Amino acid sequence: MTCDPKNNCTEYLKGLAEKRAQYASFDNEEKITWCSGCGNMGIQNALKRAFSFEGLGVKDLLLCYDIGCNGNGSDKMGTYSLHGLHGRIISAAAGAAVANTNLKVIAIAGDGGTMSEGINHLVHAVRNDYPVLFVLHNNQNYGLTTGQASATTRKGYAMNGSPDGVTTEPMNPSEFALGLEPSFVARTFSGDMKHMTKIFREALNHKGFAFVEVMQVCPTYNKATPSKWFWDRLKFVEDIEGYNSADLEMAREAAHDMNDSLAMGILYRDPTMPSFMERLKSREGLETSILVDEVKHYDVSGFLEELQ
Amino acid sequence: MSRTTIKIAGESGMGLVSVGTILSKALKRLGFYINLDREYPSLIKGGHSNVQIDFSKEPLHCLSQEVDVVMALDRVGLDEYVDTIREGGILVHGYEKRERLKDLEERAATRDVKLVYLPGRQVAFFHGGNELMVNMVLLGMMWKVLGFDLKVLEDQVSEQFASKPDLLKIDLEILRTGYAGEFACEGSDVEKVEFPEMEIEVPEEVPETILLDGNHAIALGAVQCGVRGYFVYPMSPASSILTHLALMAEKTGMVVKQAEDEITAAQMAFGAMFAGTRAFTGTSGGGYDLMTETITLAGMTETPLVTVVAQRPGPATGLPTWTGQGDLNLAIHAGHGEYPKIVVAASDQNSCFELIQHSFNLAEMFQVPVIFLTEKVVAETKSTVPTFATGDIEIHRGLVMDEEELQNLERTDRFKITESGVSKRWAPGSSETYYFGNGDEHLEDGRLTEEADTSRAMYAKRMKKMDAIFNCLPEPEVYGVNEKAEISFIGWGSTKNAMKDVIKECAADDIKVNYLHFEYVYPLKVDMLKKFIARNKNVCLIEGNYTGQFGDLIKLKLQDEGVLFKFKKRFLKYNGRPFFLEETMQFIIENKL
Numbered sequence: 001m002t003c004d005p006k007n008n009c010t011e012y013l014k015g016l017a018e019k020r021a022q023y024a025s026f027d028n029e030e031k032i033t034w035c036s037g038c039g040n041m042g043i044q045n046a047l048k049r050a051f052s053f054e055g056l057g058v059k060d061l062l063l064c065y066d067i068g069c070n071g072n073g074s075d076k077m078g079t080y081s082l083h084g085l086h087g088r089i090i091s092a093a094a095g096a097a098v099a100n101t102n103l104k105v106i107a108i109a110g111d112g113g114t115m116s117e118g119i120n121h122l123v124h125a126v127r128n129d130y131p132v133l134f135v136l137h138n139n140q141n142y143g144l145t146t147g148q149a150s151a152t153t154r155k156g157y158a159m160n161g162s163p164d165g166v167t168t169e170p171m172n173p174s175e176f177a178l179g180l181e182p183s184f185v186a187r188t189f190s191g192d193m194k195h196m197t198k199i200f201r202e203a204l205n206h207k208g209f210a211f212v213e214v215m216q217v218c219p220t221y222n223k224a225t226p227s228k229w230f231w232d233r234l235k236f237v238e239d240i241e242g243y244n245s246a247d248l249e250m251a252r253e254a255a256h257d258m259n260d261s262l263a264m265g266i267l268y269r270d271p272t273m274p275s276f277m278e279r280l281k282s283r284e285g286l287e288t289s290i291l292v293d294e295v296k297h298y299d300v301s302g303f304l305e306e307l308q
Numbered sequence: 309m310s311r312t313t314i315k316i317a318g319e320s321g322m323g324l325v326s327v328g329t330i331l332s333k334a335l336k337r338l339g340f341y342i343n344l345d346r347e348y349p350s351l352i353k354g355g356h357s358n359v360q361i362d363f364s365k366e367p368l369h370c371l372s373q374e375v376d377v378v379m380a381l382d383r384v385g386l387d388e389y390v391d392t393i394r395e396g397g398i399l400v401h402g403y404e405k406r407e408r409l410k411d412l413e414e415r416a417a418t419r420d421v422k423l424v425y426l427p428g429r430q431v432a433f434f435h436g437g438n439e440l441m442v443n444m445v446l447l448g449m450m451w452k453v454l455g456f457d458l459k460v461l462e463d464q465v466s467e468q469f470a471s472k473p474d475l476l477k478i479d480l481e482i483l484r485t486g487y488a489g490e491f492a493c494e495g496s497d498v499e500k501v502e503f504p505e506m507e508i509e510v511p512e513e514v515p516e517t518i519l520l521d522g523n524h525a526i527a528l529g530a531v532q533c534g535v536r537g538y539f540v541y542p543m544s545p546a547s548s549i550l551t552h553l554a555l556m557a558e559k560t561g562m563v564v565k566q567a568e569d570e571i572t573a574a575q576m577a578f579g580a581m582f583a584g585t586r587a588f589t590g591t592s593g594g595g596y597d598l599m600t601e602t603i604t605l606a607g608m609t610e611t612p613l614v615t616v617v618a619q620r621p622g623p624a625t626g627l628p629t630w631t632g633q634g635d636l637n638l639a640i641h642a643g644h645g646e647y648p649k650i651v652v653a654a655s656d657q658n659s660c661f662e663l664i665q666h667s668f669n670l671a672e673m674f675q676v677p678v679i680f681l682t683e684k685v686v687a688e689t690k691s692t693v694p695t696f697a698t699g700d701i702e703i704h705r706g707l708v709m710d711e712e713e714l715q716n717l718e719r720t721d722r723f724k725i726t727e728s729g730v731s732k733r734w735a736p737g738s739s740e741t742y743y744f745g746n747g748d749e750h751l752e753d754g755r756l757t758e759e760a761d762t763s764r765a766m767y768a769k770r771m772k773k774m775d776a777i778f779n780c781l782p783e784p785e786v787y788g789v790n791e792k793a794e795i796s797f798i799g800w801g802s803t804k805n806a807m808k809d810v811i812k813e814c815a816a817d818d819i820k821v822n823y824l825h826f827e828y829v830y831p832l833k834v835d836m837l838k839k840f841i842a843r844n845k846n847v848c849l850i851e852g853n854y855t856g857q858f859g860d861l862i863k864l865k866l867q868d869e870g871v872l873f874k875f876k877k878r879f880l881k882y883n884g885r886p887f888f889l890e891e892t893m894q895f896i897i898e899n900k901l
Contacts, residue, residue, distance in 0.1 A: 030755055058740050059738075059739070059740060060737065061737075062583070062737065072756075074744060075750075075754060075755040075756050078742065080736035080737065080745075081744045081745065081746075082579075082582060082609070082744075082745040082746075083744065083745065083747050083748060084575075084605060085575075085601055085602065085747060088571060088575045088601075088602070091571070091575035091576050091579065092578055094576055094579060095575060095576030095577060095580040095582070095583070095587065096579040096580060096582055096736070098563055098565075098576070098579075098580060099579070099581075099584065099585040099587065100583045100584065100735070120568050121572055124568040124572065280563060281557075282557035282562060282563065282564065290585075291536035291580065291585040292583055294534070294561070295534035295535075295536060295585055295703070296534050297532060297533070297703060298531050298534060298560060299532075299699070300528050300531050300532045300696075303528055303531070303559075304518055304528070304695050304698070307518035307519055307520050308516070308518055308519075308695070
């Protein structure tokens with residue numbers, strides 16, 4: 001709905017005020033501890049915007065944070081959160097999401113936790129299509145431990161602990177995820193609030209595992225790819241002629257380039273893929289929908305009789 | 309107590325398990341109590357293994373070392389087991405190259421062990437069967453030796469192979485030939501078997517029992533107390549919990565998920581518990597090593613979490629398919645930092661069924677991790693036990709669920725410093741009042757803090773839950789005479805089963821024995837313990853590891869209480885085998901007052 005001078009704008013303004021109030025409700029009293037210019041602020045705010053637009057409130061959300069700079073946001077947003085262990089948050093989030101599919105469970109982790117420490121969890125979360133929105137903060141280094149190289153640090157750059165320069169080629173997280181037959185892979189940029197918000201909203205509406213890579217600036221430790229470097233290379237899929245986000249091969253091809261042209265947007269989406277819960281035969285035709293509401297005595301006498 | 313022990317020995321894949329299943333069910337139909345244990349190497353096919361069944365007219369709990377009848381399915385089975393047969397016992401076999409068995413026959417003869425033989429393969433082939441059906445020849449012979457009614461066995465064979473009617477017909481013919489002990493066909497080197505007669509009294513009544521192992525009982529207990537998720541990575545001897553829960557899932561609706569590794573399994577169970585349902589995981593020592601970081605997260609975020617640790621001996625891979633009690637210290641001490649926890653140890657089927665339910669209650673009431681120990685001999689030994697009492701263990705969620713209360717929560721209620729250390733817990737999404745489950749040190753609402761006084765207060769808040777837990781746990785139980793025993797034991801886990809049988813045997817011989825059994829091993833209750841050591845003068849430790857981990861725990865605890873105590877003897881075993889009846893009796897005879 002838009003405000004047209006010919007119509008009464010009251011409804012529109014009311015809706016806007018509600019969204020603004022909802023956005024503000026995610027604030028809390030904690031002080032932000034990220035560096036000035038850190039991409040995390042933008043990501044957090046874009047998440048709040050997406051939640052507000054989608055009408056998601058405190059009772060609808062569980063934010064699960066990994067360890068790293070991103071994790072220092074775990075007590076900065078006014079909603080339920082879990083601040084877990086390094087590299088493991090995808091699995092904890094998956095457990096929570098499976099237990100309560102009424103919650104929107106968001107897992108948030110950096111490139112260190114995701115592409116090194118816990119890469120196995122990422123692999124199998126994609127394969128299982130757990131109902132989780134996963135936000136990868138890819139700032140290409142270990143910020144919280146003061147700037148060591150990560151699996152996505154560009155080759156040749158000197159980092160804390162790698163004074164002679166990183167000797168390995170960087171991993172490409174989105175391309176990696178696309179290699180796992182995913183149901184949703186998107187890429188966005190921490191400097192582009194509007195685009196992030198749009199991508200998060202789309203991801204929130206995906207029923208399975210939504211992998212969102214946020215290419216993120218780290219003004220303190222990542223001198224290789226500052227904000228301008230990204231802006232010069234962003235290539236939105238909407239601007240790629242004939243781009244079809246239902247075409248996995250096309251997505252893989254688009255995601256490949258990390259030097260000259262960074263494909264941004266919903267790289268791939270398959271809304272028809274049955275999600276984790278839909279694949280479970282044991283859950284077919286059950287009256288209740290969430291495990292959280294099902295904890296009660298179950299009669300096992302039938303099973304016991306079989307053992308007589 | 310008179311018991312009979314039989315053993316089926318052969319290579320894995322020769323049909324030992326199906327013979328074991330048939331025999332156990334047939335014995336159960338006759339009214340016997342049984343204990344069935346499988347000794348096997350960590351291989352799927354090949355490698356030597358055996359199934360042992362102890363049976364008796366009266367309930368029995370442990371296994372015996374000496375065997376009355378061995379059924380050897382192959383040459384290795386003959387060689388390996390002939391010397392384990394009790395003097396005057398019987399060896400049933402079908403090994404046709406008997407000229408090669410001269411030495412074995414002599415060894416058997418010196419101990420009056422009788423060999424019972426039919427040419428196994430010839431009989432099987434004669435009836436149109438195959439090599440695998442040799443087990444039916446021997447099964448028939450063994451049943452005859454035991455002196456039981458063929459019909460009971462035929463029924464079980466028919467049930468076992470009902471899905472293959474053509475083969476079943478042949479199986480039954482072979483079985484009957486074995487039972488009759490007559491095979492007068494061309495080329496046969498024996499026409500009629502002279503069966504030695506065992507005089508085993510068949511029970512007059514068939515008691516109402518169920519036949520299952522500990523893992524199955526854990527699965528049933530979990531279903532009963534409302535567990536809705538099982539997240540696991542396979543590891544012996546915990547693996548069959550997965551099997552059972554997965555087979556039941558279509559009826560229970562439980563989410564049973566084999567994850568990519570133990571860390572994931574623990575994290576998913578943790579995440580599901582954090583979200584407010586009941587879920588758990590299971591593994592053995594090595595897998596638990598991988599899980600411990602997650603256990604500390606449960607401790608720090610005050611999230612209930614139940615983990616089954618089915619013990620097997622040794623560090624690294626150790627003896628993957630054998631039994632032991634070496635992971636008590638692991639369960640009590642693993643994980644960095646300090647956090648409150650509860651360690652329980654199941655001892656038998658009923659204990660598995662009930663203790664898993666209590667574990668969930670304790671975990672949720674105190675918002676702590678519970679480590680649930682079993683051992684291979686508890687997890688995988690099948691026994692006939694009285695059927696379980698269903699529905700009499702109440703579910704305690706320790707979770708705010710009342711709508712009005714949910715509306716009136718403060719954010720700081722979640723980790724509020726209280727007298728007991730236990731604060732209110734509510735499921736994410738159930739109230740407009742949110743909180744942060746923070747693995748970092750945090751304030752009462754979960755916001756991060758590094759401030760000294762607050763950190764100290766929150767640390768202490770969590771740790772003092774141990775006092776509340778200690779006060780709530782039940783005291784250990786005494787088996788046998790109440791006081792002035794000639795010999796006493798203290799133990800946990802499967803040793804209860806050996807002690808129960810031994811106490812009965814000793815009572816018949818007028819030897820006064822008693823045993824103090826702990827199901828709740830940490831925190832350790834002390835009142836009954838103090839009474840027990842005061843009332844008995846010759847108190848020994850019985851434990852399945854090298855160092856006597858539980859013995860040390862007891863000593864330290866008593867020392868804290870100002871009681872200087874030393875076990876008179878430490879009866880320790882760490883060769884992968886459970887405590888057997890005979891060796892425990894021997895220990896008593898040698899060490900009683």
